[in-house]
Amino acid sequence: MRPPAWLRAVALVGIALLALPLLGLLTRVHYPTLWRDLSSPAALDALGLSLVTAACSTLLCLLLGFPLALVIARSSRRAAAGLRALVLIPLVLPPMVGGLALLSLLGRSGLIGKPLFESTGFSLPYSTAGVVLAQAFVAMPFFVISVEGALRTSGRGHEAVAASLGANRWRVLTRVTVPLVAPGLLAGTVLSFARAMGEFGATALFAGNSPGVTRTMPLAIYTAYNGVGVSQDTALALSLLLLLSAAVVVAGLRSWREDAVR
């Protein structure tokens, strides 16, 4: 049934709120100098740093998040609900608070950071590793939730049959469980990569804004509008790049899901 006209009108306002600002961004980009803006050393630094850190944090999400998702999916209902809530908190938390939390744990005067610094002289904040950690903190919930959902709804019967055919746990995991949740794994990976690319708040607080070390694309964009670092044209160009990559992610996920539905 078609919704009533006034509801459709409200919906139109809703989609306008989401889409028009993006359209506005597209109109402000200075296209003739787009290439030059993007290839300026500061922009390339930010772009390169973003790609490297997002790739690292996505890998971290994969390595830590998959076991976590598997444990949650195979836990008792109560344990799973508790673990899931813990995973969801960083997702709902303002990233800024996440950054502060990381700082209180791993900063030079933090719970773990202080003894770490005093014994080894190593500290995570304001380092590229800190960027990766901040991104992983913010992105991992996306990964865990999408993979856990896939694991929970798929394949316990398949796993039992595989084991009864003589497959040991490792073989069941690699030949049955993982392939069965491949769509969820891919979705989780792409989502957490996109989230890591866009991460600002936690990174800004925990890792700072040092060019070439912790100044990722979002930080570069922010800095440009505070009058230092890259030009505003470059900031707009970088924003366009982030917007395009987001569009690619969304389109890619959709077509892939449709394939997976058979």
Added chain:
Amino acid sequence: MNPVPDDARSAPAVPVAPAGGRVRGRAVPSDAARGRAAGTAALRAALAVSRASFDIRVELALEPGERLALLGPNGAGKSTVLGALAGTVVPEEASITLTRRGVERVLDAPGRRPVPVHRRGVTLVEQRPLLFPHLELRANVAFGPRSRGASRREASALAEAWLGRVGLADRAGQRPHRLSGGQQQRVALARAFAAAPDVLLLDEPFAALDAESTPAVRGLLARELDRSGTTALLVTHRLSDAWQLADRCAVLVEGHIVEHATPTELATTPRSRFGAVLAGFAVLDGVAERGGLRVGRAWLPAVPDPARPPAEGAPALGIVAPGEVEVVAAPEQGRPVTDGVVPAVVETVELRGGLVRIGAGGGLAAEVPPHLVEAVAPGGGPRAGRTLLFRPRGLRLVDA
């Protein structure tokens, strides 16, 4: 769907296990060494599983190559028993041993760590085919042999041979989703047999199939069980499955086996309520009295079953074929009920094979020619809710 050859000899000879090798300390003898005794192991199990509504306590013994059907109503614990044998359900207490050519393996025993699922040599076939959707049929069937150490080439050859046996040789390179439900279940059976299990556990393997594909898949399973001599435990709620596939039946109700019988015995002289209902008999609840059955105010003549005669005054079941139950008349107000007839409220009325089958309250059923029903209840027979008098003849009395 491809036809399945009925004659086992017309199908290609297929080895039932990967050629010799050693898997986790368990010797896998070569085909030649196995010979005809392949796939025959004895199973002894005593299980206790606690559940919210009732406890399951079951003892089972299967001789090498024997096929036991476990029948029972929904929720009786049948699948839990299979799970405990396969190792996917952890019982509170279990002792399970498999004996193969004199070599005994303890799968589960008090105070021991249970043998994990993949080392039991016990393979599950479930209601749903549960084929691995990401693998071609060939790889699906080769999964078991590969898991047990066969080389890729051996496993693949074995898989293709098995796909041939189930009539799907030409589909080896396809993914499972392109097959019908019946075809998928054939592949699931091929996959289970290719793993050369000591014991095959079949959990309602035809329940998800439509009526047309069931007979063919059942025939295929019977043929391969005959040929391989695999010891098998079949869970089903259909007597015809048991009759065609099993040597013995056990009826499981609320976690306990209430009846052991051959399929023919179960079909002709069931001795438990569920067995009787399964075999289509009418069942009457009452008390054994004066060599008959008292049901409420009625007393019915009956013959005690020699195998399970009830004690005088004890609760008893009267079992009778619906064809032996006569519909007498509607009871009249104020008239005392006479011996030999029992009143019951009509619940269902169905016409089948020229007879009217009347199902009535308390498990009673009668199959009578329509004109006899007309005589009692003119105009299309009795309506549901109406009380009629029934006269069962040759009621067999068993201990309830």
